Amino acid sequence: MTNQDAVTNEGAPLLKVEGLVKHFPLRKGLFQRTVGAVQAVDGISLEVRAGETLGVVGESGCGKSTMGRLVTRLLEPTAGRIEFEGTDITHLGVAGMRPLRRDVQMIFQDPYSSLNPRHTVGSIVGAPFRLQGITPDGGVKKEVQRLLELVGLSPEHYNRYPHEFSGGQRQRIGIARALALKPKLVVADEPVSALDVSIQAQVVNLLDDLQDELGLTYVIIAHDLSVIRHVSDRIAVMYLGKVVELAGRASLYTGPRHPYTKALLSAVPVPDPARRTKRGRILLKGDVPSPIAPPSGCRFHTRCWKATDVCKQQEPPLLELAPDHRVACHHPEPAADAPADTAKAVGPNR
Template sequence: MAVQNDTLLDINGLKMHFPVKSNGLLRRTIGAVKAVDGLSFSVKRGETLGLVGESGCGKSTTGRAILQLHRPTAGTVSFDGTDLTKLKGEAMRQMRRKVQIIFQDPYASLNPRMTVGDIVGEPIRVHGLRTGKDVRTRVEELLRVVGLNPYFINRYPHEFSGGQRQRIGIARALAVEPDFIVCDEPVSALDVSIQAQIINLLQDLQGQFGLTYLFIAHNLSVVKHISDRVAVMYLGKMVELAPSKDLYANPMHPYTQALLSAVPIPDPEVEKQRQRIILQGDVPSPLNPPTGCHFHTRCPIVIDKCKAEDPPFHDYGGGHFVACWRATESQEQMNLKLQ
């Protein structure tokens, strides 16, 4: 995947806090769920940034906040030099041509009362990209691009398999000719064999149309295959960000090490000798996150400083960022814990 040096998306201090209301008539705000709590990162034009973490860590909320489907509580989202958080009305509608999303559920994200032609053709009509018979011609072209027969244009979503429905979702995202697409766990609901087909399709489309992806997923093997860089989230914060090969070969944060230890290796002998890192306890509530490092309640190598001070997101060389007070010694210490 060829990556240029210019930045397409720049996120600075992004926060997404959902208010919690009390019961009763007055419904006062008594707290906030800190789903995303101060993210700062950038995405280069033409690259794929993988975003991983446990369920509830804020991955999907981050993607939706970037697209302004959720209006961020704080922070800026600069897309190609334009701050999306300041756009409203027609200006935001026009910007949606450039930023699109592929949803996780390929069935719930499609209107069951609309045909494939209407689903893919609607954004083309809304943005005035084609009119009359040209809309149908463009829809048929998009169906071919994503590997579907144009003959299916008059069928409904329930007449397709999960993989085919996801291809329809991809065609809909491509309909407005975007520059940036948030892939919100686009293969997690699909069979393994179909996952590979969709991943290969996304890579082919990236090369063909020069797309930039934020690829959100649970499956670290999938993320490794498609991503140029990988970011790891935990409880609303980013704990590690590095080039894909570097992160998988040299994970520096204890949480990343635990995630990677759970990825199965397709070699029985190697898998037999490998030891898992089992984290104790549950993920704390984002309504009342721990002080200091959010991971300290489950970290096997925690020290007092971790409980009191939030570690900075520091670059340890080669674009490998880690938020951990013990990043330089974490691998040695985690190995000692396993012995």
Template sequence: MTVTETTGGTAKADAPDLLTVTGLVRHFPIRKGLLQREVAAVQAVDGVDFTVKRGETLSLVGESGCGKSTTGRLLTRLDEPTAGRIVFEGRDITHLSDGQMRPLRRDIQMIFQDPYSSLNPRHTVGKIVGAPYRLQGVNPEGGVKKAVQAVLELVGLNPEHYNRYPHEFSGGQRQRIGIARTLALKPKLIVADEPVSALDVSIQAQVVNLLEDLQEELDLTYVFIAHDLSVVRHVSDRVAVMYLGKIVEIADREGLYGAPMHPYTTALMSAVPVPDTKRRTQRDRIRLQGDVPSPINPPPACRFHTRCWKAQDICKTQEPPLLELAPRHQVACHFPENAPTQTQPQTQTQTQTQPPTP
């Protein structure tokens, strides 16, 4: 798959925060009995903190069930958070009602994973892409039909497709229709929930390049949810790695792929397919033992300690905080890899007082 590289860096790092998430929690209660009493809860998202700069792409990656898709639904307020705060452009939107959220739907949109089930098969393309205008009461200049055809052309579809139905299109074309619906009201933030995972590899590159071109042209901000680390590497400015409802590492793309610090991230990187046979035989493949623990009863302290080859007693008793061990590189691990010794909190004072080695 060939995709173009993004050019993140200082400009995006210095941009203002568009989205700020603090202590975000979502527990799904499990009820039993005649009175439907709550006996347990699925801890899908359990204390997530991050910020998204205006114009950047932040990717959420991790195994299935780690909570990344639930986080995306919380950001778009398609689901109600159990606790925490979501601040968009300085406004707390955590517990806004449906009526209060309606005007904000213009600025926060979502691209769904399945291009087959996300489109109503009974509606034409014109009605699907034009729905945001009708729901928001927006009357674009020249009429809805002209605006819809312009958006269809923007995403690489023929304006003459206006009167056709979803079943007449391929998977990649259906995803373009979904992207067109997302772009109709010119949003500021787009949450893309695995937008290419259901597509053929050859089509994935086309859709990824389309999203990058649209971001540059329309000044969009993405929260990109995926499990394919090779795709994430091309589209991201920063990457947040999730495991069992928590962020274990968050860093710039170059820092994360060049020197991953959390053992879980290292294991994920080693699983990425390498087309070069020489490089494939030279690298160490890390195979994690055991299954992912249940989010109903996650392990105490560090949730990864049951599968980690570096785990010690402290990992079972004390939860590691998410600390910045390198510039713009945060990790939650007691024994991180590739971490500069001088930046580790427990040795920072000591290294400052010691004389330099001759």
């Protein structure tokens, strides 16, 4: 996909997800009877527009990575619908997904376990060509060496093994492999969380440059709000398997409407002590409830300082409260909400 294609299709949904659900069954006993389910993803609806970057944030265990594996069809959904370029890919098998693998690729979180230590870099990055039966112009080796240069590595690394590289270099190898077939959509699952802080910015900037150069569309999953702010056009905030807020970057960071989003943003480090004191910190007491038995109504009500009886009884729908700003909350924050000037300690009994 070229930059011109991205401009032409700007605003069109490249990926559309409706009511996406993934429950992992819990089995017990000699006969492995199903006694419950982990509700990892429980009714997500969103769109990813061509040429944009959608950031997905939330606490550990909220279902971000599961959602990423569902939209790339590495996991089979329990319910819901996934469309890519208008085609329903929800239940396509291995054979049906094979042609689409050229257009949808994934960058994995751990650069150490995602690369086979027995294979050379040339074999790893060239694997997509062999699996798809494609011979690029000039041959596989020449194309792999071009890809290595594209991600900031040397063509001479072709015959080396993964153990000879640092974490940041291994992640660049993973990125080269994901870009081999010129995909339209790349899902990056925590692409920098396993890397040293000094290397994270380099990889993030590389992803940014590659998007501009190749016209890529990204879904970037992360728990670091600073990374997400740097790379994203729109941001989806997840809590316990659900999207609680979906908005443009500027709108979300300057005026979060969901209490959970506001609490997350209050935890982002601020280097200026004066601004830090003025903004305050919202402290959420208690742990995230178990996805095996999530709370009734709004799943955040057990930790929310604004919770009322309606929050405990009715699940709030994801509604558009402002242009391109959707929130799932019975008591959303005001649009021009001023930062808190004192720290709040909130718990399940409020």
